[in-house]
Amino acid sequence: MSAASLTLAGASWRAPRGPVILQPVTLNLPAGRVLGVVGPNGAGKSTFLRLVYRYLKPANGAVLIDGEDIWTMRARDVALKVAAVLQEQPTDFALTVREIVDLGRLPHRGGLVRSDARDAAVVSAVLDRLDLHGFAGRRFGSLSGGERQRVMVTRALAQEPSLLVLDEPTNHLDIRHQLEVIRLIRNLDMTIITSLHDLNLAAAVCDDILLLQQGQAMGFGTPDEVLADDTVSRAFGVLARRERLTPSENSHFTYQLNI
Numbered sequence: 311m312s313a314a315s316l317t318l319a320g321a322s323w324r325a326p327r328g329p330v331i332l333q334p335v336t337l338n339l340p341a342g343r344v345l346g347v348v349g350p351n352g353a354g355k356s357t358f359l360r361l362v363y364r365y366l367k368p369a370n371g372a373v374l375i376d377g378e379d380i381w382t383m384r385a386r387d388v389a390l391k392v393a394a395v396l397q398e399q400p401t402d403f404a405l406t407v408r409e410i411v412d413l414g415r416l417p418h419r420g421g422l423v424r425s426d427a428r429d430a431a432v433v434s435a436v437l438d439r440l441d442l443h444g445f446a447g448r449r450f451g452s453l454s455g456g457e458r459q460r461v462m463v464t465r466a467l468a469q470e471p472s473l474l475v476l477d478e479p480t481n482h483l484d485i486r487h488q489l490e491v492i493r494l495i496r497n498l499d500m501t502i503i504t505s506l507h508d509l510n511l512a513a514a515v516c517d518d519i520l521l522l523q524q525g526q527a528m529g530f531g532t533p534d535e536v537l538a539d540d541t542v543s544r545a546f547g548v549l550a551r552r553e554r555l556t557p558s559e560n561s562h563f564t565y566q567l568n569i
């Protein structure tokens with residue numbers, strides 16, 4: 311497993327027989343970076359993520375992973391490189407946690423081939439990593455929202471991707487599990503693309519930020535470059551002020567309605 315670079319070369323998306331939802335985006339993310347995708351509701355964050363994990367095909371331009379256009383690659387080869395944890399959770403509630411996590415191994419074996427010892431070892435290792443071993447035999451449907459979210463992260467890690475896409479990964483999680491997932495994101499040896507609503511979290515966790523507003527990229531760069539008070543205020547339609555907390559030097563945004 312190693313990290314992969316991501317390039318968007320003028321990639322845009324248009325709804326079928328509808329308007330352009332995402333205007334052309336061009337960016338180059340070196341391998342191993344953590345990219346946070348931020349912006350108000352309806353800005354196009356999920357659409358951007360769907361282009362990256364090859365769910366949506368760009369109307370124009372291309373998405374490249376390690377320099378290769380993902381739409382000229384076989385779907386299975388993309389699945390060997392890219393895993394996604396989405397807001398929508400699977401409905402196979404009758405499966406056990408171990409069975410759900412084992413589904414992450416599917417791209418590594420052809421068709422109906424059964425799990426082998428290596429698959430079992432990877433599944434056990436990722437269950438341990440997310441502290442879910444005690445849940446392995448539980449039915450997915452019997453878990454809480456936060457436990458399900460951790461299972462979905464675990465399944466994605468079982469895929470051993472080089473690029474991990476996360477849609478609001480801390481949703482449903484209590485404070486401790488939020489911190490654990492954030493620490494995990496920072497420590498993974500892969501490229502991460504994550505949408506986040508919490509700008510404080512985005513500034514603390516991400517190497518780079520893509521700010522979207524009404525389907526347009528308003529900024530791409532380090533959190534300090536992109537998340538300036540006036541830019542955040544304009545994008546979200548609020549008065550935003552960023553302070554530095556001492557001694558951590560972490561950013562802390564406060565907001566008020568500008569009426």
Ligand SMILES: Nc1ncnc2c1ncn2[C@@H]1O[C@H](COP(=O)(O)OP(=O)(O)OP(=O)(O)O)[C@@H](O)[C@H]1O
Nearest residue numbers: 325326328331349350351352353354355356357358
């Ligand atoms: N298939 C579609 N057909 C028409 N409109 C769509 C389609 N998919 C998305 N949209 C619209 O495109 C816009 C961007 O949607 P998207 O889900 O990417 O936003 P988002 O930034 O993830 O929003 P949120 O923060 O609310 O989750 C929204 O206005 C949405 O209604």
